[in-house]
Amino acid sequence: MTGFLWAIAQTFCVVLAAPLMAGWVKWLKCRLQNRKGPPPWQPYRDLLRLSRKHVVLADTASPIFRMAPYIVFSVTILAVSTVPVITVQLPVAALADVIALVGFLALGRFFLSLAGMDVGTAFGGMGSSREVTIASLAEPALLMAFFTLAMNVSSTNLSTVICQLAQRDITLYPSLIFSSMGLILVAIAETGRIPIDNPATHLELTMIHEAIILEYSGRHLALMEWAAMLKLTLFSLLIVNVIVPWGVALTLVPGDLALAALIVTGKLLVWGMILAVSETIQAKMRLFRAPQYLGLAFILSLLGMMSHIILEV
Amino acid sequence: MLIASLSLPEQVVLTLAALILLSSFLLLAQVRLDSLINTFALQGLLIFFATVLMAFIAGKYHLLISAALTLFLKVFFIPGQLRLLIIRLNIRREVEVIGNPSLIMLFAAALVLFSYYVALPIRELSLLSTRNTIAISLAVVLIGMLIVISRRKAVAQVVGFMSMENGLFFAAVVSTYGMPMVVELGIAFDVLVAVILFGVFFFHIRAEIGSLDTDRLNHLTEVEK
Amino acid sequence: MNALGATLFSPLAGIFLLAFIGHRRWAKTVNLLICTATFVTALLLAIEVFQQGPILSVNKLFYIDGFNVYLILLNAFVGMTTAIFSGPYMDHEIAIGRVDDRRMRLYYSMYQGFLFTMLMALSTNNLGILWVSIEGATLATVLLVSLYRTHESIEAGWKYFIICGVGISQALFGTILVYFAAVRIIPISEEGLLWTVLQQHAGQMDAGVLSLAFVFLLVGYGTKVGLVPLHNWLPDAHSEGPTPMSAILSGLLLNIALYAVVRFKMLVDPALGSHLAGNMMMGFGMLSFSVAGLLLHRQYDVKRMFSYSSIEHMGLMTFAFGIGGPLATFGALLHMIVHSLTKSAIFITVGHATHVAGTQKMSNIRGLIRTQPFVGWGLLIGTCAIAGFPPFGVFTSEFLLFTATIKSYPWLAPPLVLGLAVAFAGLFRNLQPMVFGEPPVGQEAVVANMWPVFVHLTLVLWLGIAIPTVLAQWLNQATIMLVGKGVL
């Protein structure tokens, strides 16, 4: 039971901290571009302001449009709850493994895309179309990356995966290297970052995520934005905890947990820096270059799996 | 078995067989309808003689009935009918061009050889003195068929058809002293009816296409024209 | 024995009776009555055979056993149902002026003549009489084929006459050869063509002569069966004659020719001691089956199409008899029944359909289901049945046949199956637009009697679901006679 409480608390923390992660990356990026950006906690202000505002609903919108933010946000929370953040002793992780995690994200995206098409604007449809196209390539790559991990430790349970990886001696697994690279590439695509999408753009013809939520306002928009930040945090957590699993608490001892929290925060901050740097030095791709990018991710993941079977078993 | 060792009547039968074969060749070569029919009647006559001889050689006198039937049908009735028809259809003097006659003759000769080749194993079995004639009768049947194939005029085709019947009858007589009587009668009846029906058809064909050229009966086909 | 006499006598009497009264309006009723009488007596005959076993008449001229009794019954039955159909059909023909009184007399007389010769062919014990009867059947039908006196019908009649005449002469040569082989070992030469006698001595006859004889017989009777490449008369004759005649030609005559071939095969097999006869039959069967299946795709005339389907099925049966073995033989015997029932039902329906549309051209027959639902459905269901869909009997017999093929000649099974699919495609591609769709303007329903079709298809359905014991036993007896052992 305590496990469940810990899990809920942990999820709660991540949900609350998610805007900070997004703000941190944004702030860093501004600094790197020699601009004085908004402070890292700016997203909190935005969310609060948005949630106080009127909802202006398009007259052509259907109930799906109003349901979507809640569903997207809920399933993202659910997805977050299955990821070990500071401890692997997580009963929630047993409820849903990595495949289910991918499923949750897909469910969220399903409704997000529907919402984009609901009002009946050209932009919404365009955004949805691009979103599902990219997802349909990214999702298999993500699953492949996870499968490589799963085969490595013969489990699809994230807690078990991270636990096993953390307990191992440092060994150079080619499969893990490949799948990690794949995972990172997919994570960038899935969270709508450069070079696939630009979270800061509002240029109609290039945007994906922004095009979908164009018609949202007020608390609905707040939820959508928050969900996006949560997703960024989720993938960041996955990357830092799977690729660099050390530091995650293997038991529920308070001391270990505090240490783990510190280490995880540190890892996240570092990951944020890497993300900011990469976003600064790259430009956004044309949409039809995205398949090549994601194809690379897919090939990497697949190579990872192959090398696991060929070289490591 | 040498022909010299046979009795005279048997030698005569063999000679008749050779003549029958010759008449088949003649049928194949005839271009004028009236002489074609005459030749056919001649063939019937030869068979009649052969049958009568066989009846006496073997002492099977029921063969005489067959012989009489042959005489009536193949010598008088059928040629008579055909003659009547060609007179009524006014095609008595019609000449039919046979494409490549020498080739057909050669082919017919080859057929005789082939018949001999086919009948070889049977030959050994027969106790009858006239066993070699089986090959001849088979050749007559095959040449009859060749006549039907090579001729375009309906009358000539009928003559070819009847010449096949001649061959069959001859085969029955020389190999087994004829079929059981009831069968012989049945066959004769069928031939009779067939000839009448042929006559009916001549008129219909003539009425429909203006001649008896059966090559013009080619409407029913699967090939798109 | 009296039943047999009556069975043969009633059509014989019919020939002469109808030759005089055939043009009367009630001639169709007389025709039907005679056919019914034939059927009833055939039924009595069948019961007699069922109770007493094979019957040999006193003078050994007739012999009824398990093989031919069911064919006699089938003959009489299809003859009767076709007579039912023939009434309204010929009435319509008279109404549109295609036939006159004289031809009606000829038609009815020859209808009975045809039935008579076929019953004769089936019941006779003498192989010579068998030949005479089958030739007689040709002669009886040849004028029916050209009944309409059009260019096409005369052409068809002439081709039918000449091809079958020439073909059947070859069969006579074969018969002479059999007789030739027989008289050497049979004491009384007059009995040298009796089936019962020959069968007892089958093993002793000379193999060389018999193999030669079988070639002639196969080519000869095969012409009448409609085996490719001897089949050319068949589609012409079927398509140009009056439809009732097509129904009995397809349903009965082909069967009887095949019956003759099989009878001879029974003699030849023990003498040869090899599978030569079977191999030849398989070759012909396969060729017929595949060529007919392909040609189904090139049809424009509805009756012509179904006559190709007959060739296909005769090929299938010939193939099955060729395989030998109890399973295939039983299947082929069963197929004879179901094919003739189904095919005659189809021709009956087609007859009505051509009246509905006023033409035999398939491109002008459209939307039958709309214009006259019973005809449309009859045609559709009948074609489904003939294409081998369950629960109809054709499915059962084809099932047996295929399994037998796979057991004995597995490499032949794939082409067989391919041929089946090709034939099916050919049938249905033409059938669908005729039955379905919008009917053309002016297409009107006609007086049609669909009872024969209904009865036939019901019987075929019954045979598909369960085979009555009596029939199964007859078929089994025939199978035992043919291949030495049965399936039961």
Add this chain to the structure above:
Amino acid sequence: MDFTMALIIAESAVLLTLLSSVVPLFFLRRPYLQGRLSFLLLGISGLTACSGGGMALMLRTSEQMVLPIGLPWLHVFLRLDPLSGFFLFIVGLITFIAACYGPAYIREYIGGKLSIGPLTLFTGLFVGGMFLVLLAADAFSFMLAWELMSVASYFLVVFQHEKPENRHAAFIYLLMAVVGGAFLFLAYGVLAGFSDGFSFVAMKAAHLSPTWATIAFTFAFIGFGLKAGIVPLHVWLPLAHPVAPSHISAMMSGVMLKVAVYGFIRFVYDLLGNVTWQWGVVVLLVGSASAVLGVLYALMQHDLKRLLAYHSVENIGIIYIGLGLSMIFYATHHLEIAALALIAALYHCLNHALFKSLLFFGAGAILQQSRQHDMEKMGGLIKKMPVTAYCFLVGCISISALPPFNGFVSEWLTFQAALQGPLLKSGILGAMIPVAAAMLALTGALAAACFVKVYGIVFLGQARSPEILEAQDPSFGMQLSQILLAVCCLGFGIFPTWTVRAINGIPEGLLGTGLSSATDNGWLWLTPVNPQTASYGAPAVFFGILVCWLLVYVFLHPLRSDNRIRIAPAWDCGFGPLNSRMQYTASAFAMPIRRIFSFVWLIFEKVEPAGPGGRAHYILRIDDRLWLMLYVPIGKLMLKIAERTSYIQGGNLRVYLCYSFFTLLFLLWVIV
């Protein structure tokens, strides 16, 4: 205990279907009564079959019976074991629900040009045929029932026969069915050749050499594959399913394909035995190809029912992936994993039956209300027909394999089986399985994309044609059946453990080993291999989503200063005012995917520039490459051969006689 109880129940279901086809024919003059009576009997038979099948599945017994019909020496054997019971359950369930749907749906035919007589007659025969296929325990009755099912469904496809394309579709369908049936003939023939008799018991006892076993397998694979619609044998499916009445489409797509899968399982596992891994590889590869190509083809469709039909190809592919995995593991003696993969495949059969029927019912409701096939003419239907819309949404989520609905569970189980690939010693197999898993992943993602398109275009946005504005929710029966199926989709998604436990009897019977470990940890946990490896707590997931939603809703409330929602015209970056033609179209939506996978289709794309005063036109035609590459040449070749063959009937009598003459000479020459 009467052992044949379940079988008797199942047989009475068959009888009821036959009654439902025959009895209404006596009321041809009163079509309403006729339709209702038929569907009433059909519904009862569906329920009966359901209970019989369920009983067999639960009791895990095998009951056999011999009926004295059929051939005199070969009676009809019927048998009900868990495998057939499971499929009987599926077929019965869908039949029952279709019977609820039908009466209202066929109302539009009544009074029209078409008599519904054939519809009721052949629906009964069709369902009866399916039941009988499942019960048959000898080759003869199996084939009989199989062909009955095919031919009856042909009549249903061709029911609306005025349109030439419907007839064409039906023709292709029946032709493929005939070819498939022929292959099955061959397959059973091989088995029968090695055994004494046609009954399955005898066939099981037969010992086949590996070569013959492989030949039999190949025939069966093609034969059943044709009916199931695996690539490249799928071409009939997108033609035939859309043109049948929708409740029939639902049954054809939902259950008839499953009957083919049943036949395949029965043949390979039960009759053939001795599965080799090579077969498994073939099945796996073909399954993967079907899944990916099926969904890609579906993505390009605009006709709603046609799109759904292509999705059937995809789902059959997924089922075959499961079967292929199962066969590979079975052949390499990893029985537990084989059982897992088999269960995954079977579970997906059930799921696909449910959600595909649901989607077809929805499509049927739309069709009935708006008379539109074409998605490009739809839009905004969620406001017009909300019940249908929400049920359809459930179907979309389920078929896209998203949690917590049922489609996810079966795909999850398939993934779990695939992830056990490293157990295999063979490197080739080990490499093959991940590729299949990748294909499965790709399929799932593309399916989701496709159903976003479907739902977004059909139900969301604005109406694209005036007919749509007239639409409303269909009558009660049609709503009820959709709701029932939606509930089933959710139910089988949330309570997978019970389902898996029920199915478990099937691998126990076929493989000798069940998968007891999957459900050992209570009803909450689905643990296919063991709890450490993987687990899925479906009820908790569902509960979790609900709780999160509730919490978010509750927590957001106090933050709001003003709860009002203002309705305004859409903003649309200020371009406004919107009209329906400004919306994204279905083909536009699929355009990026079309670009990316352009090698799959034959795409003809052209923009005709505007003439003086005219409009520019955009022309897009997308063809099935396989159809053009495989089937068209075969057809052409056959017609060519037929044309050549026709010279044999050239019309000249003397030529005919030559045939006869030379045949005679040839045979004589051969003989002597």
